Amino acid sequence: MAQRTVLFVLFDGMQSLDVTGPLEVFAGAEQHTPGTYRIRTASLDGAPVRASSGLTVVPDEALAQADAAHTLLVPGGRGTRRPDELLTDWLREHGPAAERLVSVCTGAILLAEAGLLDGRRVTTHWAYSDKLAHDHPAVAVDPDPIYVRDGRVSTSAGVTSGIDLALALVEEDLGREAALAIARHLVVFLRRPGNQAQFSAQLAAQTAQREPLREVQHWITEHPADDLSVEALAARARLSTRHFARAFRTETGMTPGRYVDRVRLEHARRLLEDTSDGIEEISRTSGYGTPEAMRRAFVRTLGAAPAEYRRRFRPAPAH
Numbered sequence: 001m002a003q004r005t006v007l008f009v010l011f012d013g014m015q016s017l018d019v020t021g022p023l024e025v026f027a028g029a030e031q032h033t034p035g036t037y038r039i040r041t042a043s044l045d046g047a048p049v050r051a052s053s054g055l056t057v058v059p060d061e062a063l064a065q066a067d068a069a070h071t072l073l074v075p076g077g078r079g080t081r082r083p084d085e086l087l088t089d090w091l092r093e094h095g096p097a098a099e100r101l102v103s104v105c106t107g108a109i110l111l112a113e114a115g116l117l118d119g120r121r122v123t124t125h126w127a128y129s130d131k132l133a134h135d136h137p138a139v140a141v142d143p144d145p146i147y148v149r150d151g152r153v154s155t156s157a158g159v160t161s162g163i164d165l166a167l168a169l170v171e172e173d174l175g176r177e178a179a180l181a182i183a184r185h186l187v188v189f190l191r192r193p194g195n196q197a198q199f200s201a202q203l204a205a206q207t208a209q210r211e212p213l214r215e216v217q218h219w220i221t222e223h224p225a226d227d228l229s230v231e232a233l234a235a236r237a238r239l240s241t242r243h244f245a246r247a248f249r250t251e252t253g254m255t256p257g258r259y260v261d262r263v264r265l266e267h268a269r270r271l272l273e274d275t276s277d278g279i280e281e282i283s284r285t286s287g288y289g290t291p292e293a294m295r296r297a298f299v300r301t302l303g304a305a306p307a308e309y310r311r312r313f314r315p316a317p318a319h
Helices: 016-032 085-097 107-113 126-135 160-174 176-186 211-222 230-237 241-252 256-274 279-285 291-302 306-313
Strands: 004-009 037-043 071-074 100-104 147-150 153-156
Touching: 004 016, 016 037, 016 100, 016 160, 016 176, 071 085, 071 107, 085 107, 100 107, 100 160, 107 126, 107 153, 147 160, 153 160, 160 176, 211 230, 211 241, 211 256, 230 241, 230 256, 241 256, 256 279, 256 291, 256 306, 279 291, 279 306, 291 306
Parallel strands: 004 037, 004 071, 071 100, 100 153
Antiparallel strands: 147 153
């Protein structure tokens, strides 16, 4: 197998974990299978860069001296808010030559500024997805997944999702066992699916300001198998159905039904990943009632039936 050069683009204001997370994955792969990856870091002029956290990173070289990369990785961070024209110019010129073009978090903004994402389906950190879509209408932005792979271009949501994407790339190169060994060493899940939501239902929804609504949110999370109809939830909050539905959406940013759907899916997904419970039992304890109802929810949202989801994404037992 030919050695692949993985080039990390560094710049002031980058998010340090966007670099170090994926870098540790590829470095682990190189240790697992020597000769697989040649890992390089480069800034525009070869000078040290200061991450948004204050961490100073010394690159291997200047971008002008960097060899052609098989995998070119661009991190995100505050430094992407006002992209350096020299950096986007370099990406515009050299990005097309990379066999794999990868961004973490708002690194997608730099790739979009360089014209490298037009016509592609991509993702970025949820807080910046609207900006990316507004500024670059030729780019199809999906704010939900933790990473998206569209041909030679791969984009991820940010920070830890960069590790998920790097593991997927290593698995593509070296196989599942190698990626599993690296994941075990880093104490992370091997395959958090790319189409998994960027955040849990509790984080996706804002926390309600009023105590009765906050209590209802907690109740839903702790009792997914109970009657969670709008009428039942409104009664628990001691509000009329119409008032409850309107207030819940205003304070959380989503309807009660949408929140319940997310909580139940998240609960079922966690049981499939972490337990050996049967599909029928999981569908009942997650509030779906029947395996068929759960199957429809999984296919609609995750693109895989529960049994397939478990087969693909449940971590293999450690030996």
